[in-house]
Amino acid sequence: MIQPPYIQPGDLIGLVCPAGSIPIEKVQNCIETLEKWGYAVKLGKTVGAKSHSFSGTDAERALDLQAMLDDENIKVVLCARGGYGMSRIIDQIDFSKFNAHPKWVVGFSDITVLHAALQKQNCMSIHGPMAAAFNKGEAGLNYINSLRHCIEGKPIHYKVASHSFNTMGIVQAPIIGGNLCMMAHLVGSKNQMDTAGKIIFIEDVGEYHYNIDRLMIQCKNAGYFDQSKGVIVGGFTDLKDNASDFGASANEIIAKYLQQLAIPVCFDFPVGHGLENYAIKEGQDYLLEVHAQGVDLKEA
Numbered sequence: 001m002i003q004p005p006y007i008q009p010g011d012l013i014g015l016v017c018p019a020g021s022i023p024i025e026k027v028q029n030c031i032e033t034l035e036k037w038g039y040a041v042k043l044g045k046t047v048g049a050k051s052h053s054f055s056g057t058d059a060e061r062a063l064d065l066q067a068m069l070d071d072e073n074i075k076v077v078l079c080a081r082g083g084y085g086m087s088r089i090i091d092q093i094d095f096s097k098f099n100a101h102p103k104w105v106v107g108f109s110d111i112t113v114l115h116a117a118l119q120k121q122n123c124m125s126i127h128g129p130m131a132a133a134f135n136k137g138e139a140g141l142n143y144i145n146s147l148r149h150c151i152e153g154k155p156i157h158y159k160v161a162s163h164s165f166n167t168m169g170i171v172q173a174p175i176i177g178g179n180l181c182m183m184a185h186l187v188g189s190k191n192q193m194d195t196a197g198k199i200i201f202i203e204d205v206g207e208y209h210y211n212i213d214r215l216m217i218q219c220k221n222a223g224y225f226d227q228s229k230g231v232i233v234g235g236f237t238d239l240k241d242n243a244s245d246f247g248a249s250a251n252e253i254i255a256k257y258l259q260q261l262a263i264p265v266c267f268d269f270p271v272g273h274g275l276e277n278y279a280i281k282e283g284q285d286y287l288l289e290v291h292a293q294g295v296d297l298k299e300a
Contacts, residue, residue: 001174001283002123004102006153007075009038014074015131016044017055018065019110020083022131024048027080030134034078037148044068047080054085062089070097075104076151080131082109087185090114095121104151106130109205109273112178115282116191119176126150127178127201127271128279140275147279157298158278160269162291165255169264172287172300173229175280177201184215187222196227199288201280202254203234203272209246209253212236216257225257230264230288232297235272264290269297 007013013034015027024047031041044064046055055061068077090113099121105114106126118125128147133140149156176193177183180202186192204212225231236250243249248256251267258265266288270276280286285300 001119002102003284004104004124005075007039007104007151010040011075012040012042012073013076013078014042014044014068014071015047015078015080016064016068017046017049017080018061018089018114019055019085020053020081021050021055022047022081026135027131030080030131033134033144042074053083055081058085058088061085062092065089066093069093069095072101077103077105078130079105079107079111079114082107082111082130084110086110086113090117090191093117099123106147106151108277109179110182112182113186113191115176115178116186116193119193119283120191124281124283126279127282129277133277136275143270143275143277143279150279150281155299156281157296158270160266160295160297162294163267165251165267166290166295167259167261167263167265168290168292169230170287170289171199171230171264172285173197173199174283175199175201175286176282177232178203180204180212180215180219181207183224184218187218192222193224195224198228199230199232199286200224200228201232201234201269201271204236205273206238206240207236208240209243209248209250212250213246213253216254220257225261228261228263231258231261232269232271232288233265233267234269235274235276237272237274264288266290266295269295
């Protein structure tokens with residue numbers, strides 16, 4: 001896949017809200033931190049704007065995102081917020097100018113839809129922290145720094161504790177994934193993810209246990225896991241009911257659909273909607289090692 005140029009001191013980072021709204025005061029720490037890192041920041045019109053739960057009408061959000069993607073002076077497009085709304089505008093986005101001058105696009109959650117569209121353009125992107133993560137102080141510093149390392153081109157190597165549900169193994173392959181709900185949402189669309197030959201990572205937030213089961217069934221039936229080379233299970237946080245209501249925890253539900261795969265699988269990897277959310281380059285080759293002592297994920 002095409003790897004956008006890494007950012008250089010003085011380069012311009014664009015902040016945009018292509019889905020849900022975020023108050024401007026919650027973006028301030030992000031702006032100040034990016035400037036401390038040595039970068040200039042350009043705010044999109046949707047940052048701080050609000051139209052019901054969205055950051056603007058569909059037309060306004062599409063126009064703002066398009067402007068950020070087209071602007072040759074912007075070297076990184078950082079989505080300030082996920083929420084909901086990316087799938088409402090993705091078909092309106094023209095990637096022709098972006099393809100001529102590719103840049104890193106950063107975000108997670110609903111932004112999974114944008115990552116999937118960029119994969120169809122054969123371009124890497126970054127699943128990683130957005131503006132609110134810059135408000136976490138020292139506790140979130142490792143995860144914010146992981147984003148900095150990604151956009152600056154520093155080698156990525158994450159080490160994670162072992163988990164009793166893990167399936168041991170070693171694999172090197174491109175990595176793609178994101179929010180499980182959005183991945184299921186993409187099934188049957190032109191942006192459905194092509195997971196064959198790839199390491200997949202999944203995460204989600206605010207679901208009922210039964211819906212995690214339903215989403216896994218849909219992804220399984222769509223063939224997401226059939227030819228994948230490995231699976232990374234991230235955080236499934238802020239669930240709306242108890243495991244006892246369904247009879248299984250989120251990890252137990254997911255393990256049921258992955259345990260028959262003869263590939264490396266790891267659980268509780270720090271990627272998701274919680275504090276722990278390491279940046280991952282979608283489309284980049286990674287070496288995934290799942291062993292008894294723990295998990296290693298590093299760029300190949």
